[in-house]
Structure formats: structure tokens, C-alpha cells
Amino acid sequence: MTERNRKQGMSPEFDFFVRSDLSRYRGKYVAMVGKKVVASGDHAKKVWEAARKKHPGKLPTLAKLPREEVLVLLWR
Amino acid sequence: MEIEFDFRAEGSGLFGAIRRPVARVVLERGQVKLPEIFYVDSGADVTLIPLSVGELLGFTILRTHEITEIKGIGEKGVPILIRRLKMWLGDYGFTARVAWCLTEGVPPLLGREDVFKLFSITFERNRATVIRTA
Numbered sequence: 001m002t003e004r005n006r007k008q009g010m011s012p013e014f015d016f017f018v019r020s021d022l023s024r025y026r027g028k029y030v031a032m033v034g035k036k037v038v039a040s041g042d043h044a045k046k047v048w049e050a051a052r053k054k055h056p057g058k059l060p061t062l063a064k065l066p067r068e069e070v071l072v073l074l075w076r
Numbered sequence: 077m078e079i080e081f082d083f084r085a086e087g088s089g090l091f092g093a094i095r096r097p098v099a100r101v102v103l104e105r106g107q108v109k110l111p112e113i114f115y116v117d118s119g120a121d122v123t124l125i126p127l128s129v130g131e132l133l134g135f136t137i138l139r140t141h142e143i144t145e146i147k148g149i150g151e152k153g154v155p156i157l158i159r160r161l162k163m164w165l166g167d168y169g170f171t172a173r174v175a176w177c178l179t180e181g182v183p184p185l186l187g188r189e190d191v192f193k194l195f196s197i198t199f200e201r202n203r204a205t206v207i208r209t210a
Contacts, residue, residue, distance in 0.1 A: 014100045017113055018084040026087075029128075042180065044128035048110070061100065063113035064126060064183045066086070 013061035027067040031060040077209045079166040081116075083202060097205040099186060102164040105133040112184055116197070116205050120187030122146070123163075123174045124156070129184060130176040135159055137178075146175055154179055163191075168209055170194055 013032040022030060022037070031039040031051030039050035044062060051060035081099045088094040097116040102109060103125075110132065114123070124146075125133075137143070137157065145153035156175040163172055172190035196208040 011100060011111070013111070014081070014098075014113065018082045018098065023087055042128075044126065045132040046128075048132055059109065059111060061111040061113065062129070062132075064129075066115070066183045 011061065017061070017063055022065055025065045027065060029062060029064050031062050033058050033060050077166055077168050077207075079207050081205045081207070083204060095202045097199055099165065099205060099207070101186060103129075103133060104162040104164065104169075105135075108133055114184045114186040116199075117185040117187055118192070118197070118199075120185045122158075122189045123172055123187045123191060124177055124182060124185040125161075125174055126177050126180050126182055126184065128180060130157075130159070133161070135176050143178065154182065165195070165207060168194075 012034050016032055016035040025037070025040050028040050028042060029044050029047040030037045031047045033051060033055045038054050038060060039047045041047045041050070044064070048060065048062055052058075081097070083095040084098045085093055085095050099114050099116050100111060101114050102111050104110075110129075112125075112129065135157070142157050143155050144158070146156050147153050155178040157178065158173050159176050160171055161174045163170055170190070175187075194209065198206045198208075200206060
């Protein structure tokens with residue numbers, strides 16, 4: 001299948017996430033609706049609920065920005 | 077199904093700017109549907125979610141003896157519980173075991189167990205991740 005035929009995985013929120021400088025949120029959760037961060041903080045549930053409250057009827061996308069390096073994990 | 081996700085440029089203490097593979101995965105448990113950005117980590121044995129993401133999905137600790145540990149290379153162990161979770165990549169739904177991390181110190185990672193056997197996953201020149209079911 002050619003690139004042209006591929007289904008893009010990008011929602012507006014994913015597109016915003018990959019193209020934006022979110023370094024100020026490093027180590028925190030962000031909830032995105034459309035092309036903006038609508039809530040952020042240290043606890044996923046609180047961030048998600050704050051976003052849902054601000055944008056009822058929308059399904060925010062949640063992300064956690066890593067502090068530095070992403071771990072490679074092994075299952076013992 | 078074939079779906080493509082762009083990489084994300086991020087700062088790295090070691091390399092300066094670095095591009096990382098990320099994917100949008102919808103997590104589903106009961107009435108909760110949660111679109112979440114995962115880092116695609118072919119080096120991770122298992123998919124991992126942090127503590128408060130599990131709490132958001134309604135996970136609870138039933139028996140403390142279920143708690144085990146996973147380790148990063150050269151790092152101390154991280155306590156986890158294994159849970160099963162419905163996940164969606166694009167239109168493709170599947171159930172996978174995930175490690176519910178009992179700390180917040182890691183980002184969500186899309187690891188191999190129960191996931192990579194379902195898809196062909198290609199990293200294309202530090203630009204995009206292409207995920208195919210066939």
C-alpha cells in the first residue's frame with residue numbers, strides 16, 4: 001500500500017501533540033481538545049475530569065510528557 | 077488496516093532534540109473510553125500505564141501479592157500489577173495485558189506482549205510509525 005492510501009492516525013489532538021512544543025508540561029499530564037491543551041497536572045484522573053468539565057460532550061486526548069529519557073522496560 | 081503516526085520531536089538531556097515514535101491508542105474499560113498517547117517501545121516487553129491512568133480506568137488493587145516488579149536497564153524495579161484492557165488502534169480493537177505501574181514516574185509505553193503479534197509495525201526513517209494488521 002502506498003503512503004497516499006494509508007489512513008493517518010492523526011486526530012486533531014494527535015496532530016497538535018506531535019507538532020507543538022509542550023516542554024513546559026514535562027513530567028505532567030495534559031488533556032487536549034482540538035489543537036489546545038485544556039487541562040494539565042500531576043494526576044491523570046483529575047486532568048481528565050477537568051477537561052471533561054470544561055468541554056462536556058468532547059472526548060479529550062490524554063498524554064504524559066516524559067521528564068527526560070523514556071525507559072526501556074523488561075518484564076522479570 | 078494500515079495506520080500511520082508521525083514521530084514527535086522532544087528534548088533529550090543526552091542528545092538534544094530527539095524524535096520519538098508515538099501512537100494514539102483508545103483505552104476502553106466499562107463506560108470509560110480514553111484516547112491516550114503512547115510511546116511505541118519495541119524494547120518494552122509489555123505495555124505500561126502509570127498509576128493515575130489505571131485509577132482513571134477504574135483499576136483497583138485486590139491482592140497485594142499480585143504486585144510484581146519490572147526493571148529498566150540499570151534501573152531499580154518498578155512495582156506493577158498485570159491487568160487486561162481493551163484497546164483500539166484506529167478501527168482495530170483487541171485485548172492486551174498491560175502493566176499497571178504503581179508509580180507515576182513513567183509515560184505510557186506501547187510494548188510488545190499481546191500487541192506486536194497482531195500487527196506489523198515499521199519505523200520509517202525516524203519520521204513515522206506504520207502499523208498494519210495484515
